[in-house]
Amino acid sequence: MHGRLKVKSTAEQQEAKRKEREKKLKLYNAATTKIFSKKTNGELDEELLYLCGEVLSANPDFYTLWNYRKEVFLELRESKSTTELQNLFLSELFFLESCLKMNPKSYGTWHHRCFVLDTMPQPDWTRELELCNQFLKYDERNFHCWDYRRFIVKRAKVSPEAELEFSMSKISNNFSNYSSWHYRSKLLPLIHPDPTQPMGVSEEAMLKEYELVQNGFFTDPDDQSNWFYHRWLMGR
């Protein structure tokens, strides 16, 4: 598994861990057996939602269970009122947020959130943007979150100017700016287009950008991201 350090533990510690895992596994296997059985019987109900939730909390990469949740919601959409659905989806967003807090890098979790936003009666895009702000505070380099932000921005038609301002606030506050500079490289051609220029951005805007990146050099000469971005500004 990525990023797991080898930790030396005593025989005692290992035995305790083994016992705990055995217990966890028993519950986990019982839940998954029940889930597959209900699915086979076509029982797309709230009990299935509950069971899937238990397993996904422990293992959000179990993508099949996110699929089952989608199937349940699409089924419920046929019978529930708009208000009931909205509430169900709001609970789902709450559940998703807890999953994300535990593992903010699971493809399945983020994609399921997109599904909810696209399926619920009244999506709150402002709230979702705020969620992105939160998660980017925890980890400014979380590309899942940046991609989710771009999804929200597209749906909610947030202006590229507003996003440029956001990216600048990240750069002013943080040291790991590669994701923010990258975002700017996509926003600038939208805000200051110039098809006659090699980068598709007006020279004036590029010069302003060069000043910004120079500030970066002086504030933190060891941050690679400034230098990579600088290369682009120089047209290489």
Add this chain to the structure above:
Amino acid sequence: MGTPIKDVVIPSTAPKSLMLQKHADYIASYGEKKDDYEYVMTEFLRMNGMYWGLTGMALAGQRDRMDRSEVICFVKSCQHECGGFSCSIGHDPHLLSTLSAVQILTLYDALDAVDTEAIVKWVKSLQQPDGSFYGDRWGEVDTRFSFCAVACLTLLHRLEELDIEKAVEFVVSCMNFDGAFGCRPGSESHSGQVYCCVGMLSVTGHLHHINADQLGWWLCERQLASGGLNGRPEKLPDVCYSWWVLASLKIIDRLHWVDKIEIVVVVVVVVVVVVVVVFVVVVVAAVVVATVA
């Protein structure tokens, strides 16, 4: 305030040679303990893991230690009616596991064990009007899936079933300011995505879209002082990136750029040593001459 360079420190006690037999033994016995916690928790990537394990064994020349018929039986039981394969029995079909399934069967020359026509139909159905590919019916888009689709159909000799021009157009739209690639248009560059995009463009004969010098440089910059490679700037190294990055460099014919750094270092060290030796000899000679005189 300086940013500390993120890297690992390799302890002096770390092995200095590849313990190939131990690796082969590990893979051969992996999966025997079906109630191992990690094993159960990673069922969502079983098909992928089997492909990596079998390939490892094949490279180690010990593929015959694996039970060919058991593997083929497992793969078969993961094919769904739609044609796609799931990661394991009972799970939903996905492009990621479908590629791994096709790769495994190709390794064993056993593609006739499954319905290949259904695979082609299903993969084809996942392509979108903008050229991108869904991972499955639920609509996630990612350049990883572009690679999976193209690699899958190439192994089945049916690549022409896809809209290649559109598929290429989409992948190229995921190219960034640094010459590298991300998941979707607008996504940040990442070594794993680079491998998928470079692989996709290579397999479809469209590598000319890549600026090999620019991308080659970005890829070489993944290497840290420890020798390990990372997925993107300011990140810790991980051995998986040694594969994604070096394979990408090989495909764009810039692998020698990484080796060259080693060579340059060796040459520089030799030159410095020679200069120092010459200097010492001259000084000693001067002293001797001065003493004798």
